[in-house]
Amino acid sequence: MKKILLTLTLALLVTASFAQRKRSSAAKLGIGLDFGVPIGDFADIHSIGFGGAGKAELPLSSNFFFTVTAGYISYYYDKPVRDAIKAVGGDTYLGFVPLKAGGKYYFSPNFYGEGEIGARIGTNKGTGTAFVYAPGLGFSFPVSNGHDIDFGARFEGWTVDANAQQFVFRIAYKFGL
Structure with missing residues (x-):
């Protein structure tokens, strides 16, 4: 996992160093x-998570944007745990609604770093709410005037009774507001 993240980061840095376009400072x-991808104790009983999110980027300066993110992601239990839960009629997945706000700083026209904090609200009975923190890196490149494809990777921690950690990889289509 560390090799994948390092390779992704290096690829983004190299690509960003050759970027020649001027980034729009419009809201998107x-x-x-x-x-x-769960890590630590969270990975002991959960497999990969899958979901979607919307993220608004509002310019505060030419390089710094205020971000607001809302979405949904679900994690499935590993097969032995899932089979045991299914046998007693429980949910075979955990669903969460992350609500976060933060900042995104563009180091170059395409390469950025970001950080967000917020809450993770569980959708299953008894899952509750947790504090979320999420630093990350990404690369955004234009596909047409005012439209971008965005690739990002972040570490995300959820602090509640027990801590859960994960690496999250995102691909998004961005357009002007």
């Missing part, structure tokens, strides 16, 4: 897919 909305 991105709609994308998130793929979560």
Whole structure:
């Protein structure tokens, strides 16, 4: 996992260093897919997570944007746990609604770093709400005037009774508001 994240980061840095376009400082909305890879104790009984989110980017300066994110992601239990839960009639997945706000800083026209904090609301009975923090890196490249494809990777931690951590990979389509 560390090798994949390092390779992705290096590829983004190299690509960003060759970028020649001027980034628009207009407000944008991105709609994308998130793929979560649990790590630590969270990975002991959960497999990959899959979901989607919308992220608004509102300019505060030419390089810094205020972000607001809302979405849904679900994690499935590993097969032995899933089979045991299914046998007693329980949910075979956990669903969450993350609500986050933060900032995104563009180091170059395409390469950025971001950080968000917020809440993760569980949709299953008894899952509750947790504090979320999520630093990340990404690369956004234009596909037409005012429209971008965005690739991002972030570490995300959920702090509640037990901590859950994951790496999340995102691909999104962004357009002007």
